[in-house]
Amino acid sequence: MTRPVAVGVDGSPAGLAAADWGAREAVLRDLPLRLVHAWEWQPYSHAPPAGPEDARRWSEGIPQEVTDRLRRLHPELDIKADFVIGPPREVLCRAGEEAEVLVIGTAGAGRVAGFLLGSVSTATVAHAEVPVVLVRAGGSGGQPASGPALVPPPPVVLGLDLSRPCDEVIGFAFEAAAVRAAPLTVVHGWSPPPSDLYGLGAALRFGTDLSADERERVRQALRPWRARYPGVDVTAQAVIGEPARHLLDAAAHAALVVIGRHRRPARPMPRHIGHLTHTVLHRCPAPVAVVPHG
Known part of the structure; x- marks a missing residue:
């Protein structure tokens, strides 16, 4: 069975950056992509719904919205999206057990100010048994800037x-x-x-x-x-x-x-x-x- 590239998505800019990076990585490695959204009731810092039921309905739509976006960008990519109830760190680590690599997003402001590395990111890195890639929101995602085709790829x-x-x-x-x-x-x-x-x-x-x-x-x-x-x-x-x-x-x-x-x-x-x-x-x-x- 082919193991996918797994990506944690949560509706944040960091989660979207991770999904973009994970999709490109899946294409490079000729692997399927699995999007995983873990839900448990908590205050939201972005797009806060009115209450627990509204929060869950909003949360359930996140994987599909990201899937639709990535299918427009990568129509050849095999994408699966899952909505899973449970603590994010546990859900992500379980998803990683079935994946080649696990991708999650972090928010940050560069080398001087540093990443805003949350508790979920830190705990996932500490416990996951597969490689975990952390992608910064607002960064280049490690992709070369657009320009001449002869420009060598970054190392x-x-x-x-x-x-x-x-x-x-x-x-x-x-x-x-x-x-x-x-x-x-x-x-x-x-x-x-x-x-x-x-x-x-x-x-x-x-x-x-x-x-x-x-x-x-x-x-x-x-x-x-x-x-x-x-x-x-x-x-x-x-x-x-x-x-x-x-x-x-x-x-x-x-x-x-x-x-x-x-x-x-x-x-x-x-x-x-x-x-x-x-x-x-x-x-x-x-x-x-x-x-x-x-």
Whole structure:
């Protein structure tokens, strides 16, 4: 059974941006699209209905309205729309279990002000077992601006963490670059051990031997994926310093930024998304794919 691209829609501009991005992704990957709207009574910040029954009737119309719009834009796309009663995070995570990728929208004002990353988005990223792509309302959606056909596509950017196995993250980034015929920029941020910063000859070793070793680790990690995707043009860098800062610099004009989220054992306490993921999600202007791994 072909697994779809699943998109959470809620009637907001962010939800519409996510639906547009998800539809384009489904076309690129030749997959069906599933739109999911989760309903539970709550105050609405946009188009508030008069009461619970009116709210439900209004909410039930959202998936169909988005479907009609996307069918006009992508008449060849297989689209299914579902209205599901339940807490949004639980509904979205269940939808993700049957999907190749889950797409949700976030509201935000760019790198300086940051995303308005809501509790549903954060909880979904923390719990979903499939890659989750967050798309910013009002952004380009990672699509190149209209212009000459010869303008090269923007790159896919991969944040590479070599501290734990991450084949799922690397594979997702290579596939995303391949279907877009886009280059792949790999950013590995690292910091040398404190013991290597002191002592006789440290000034010569720092930035030479240590950096060469780290670049070789990156090459080794990417080697099988380069062989599997020979058509993807890869630029890799091992840079000293805070990984999130280097990723945000590389993401300024990216089609998609791909980062990993380490799976943690099931615990009664709430799951967290990690410092790097939190920073990138709040500041990155491009769509961000968070891929669970490990």
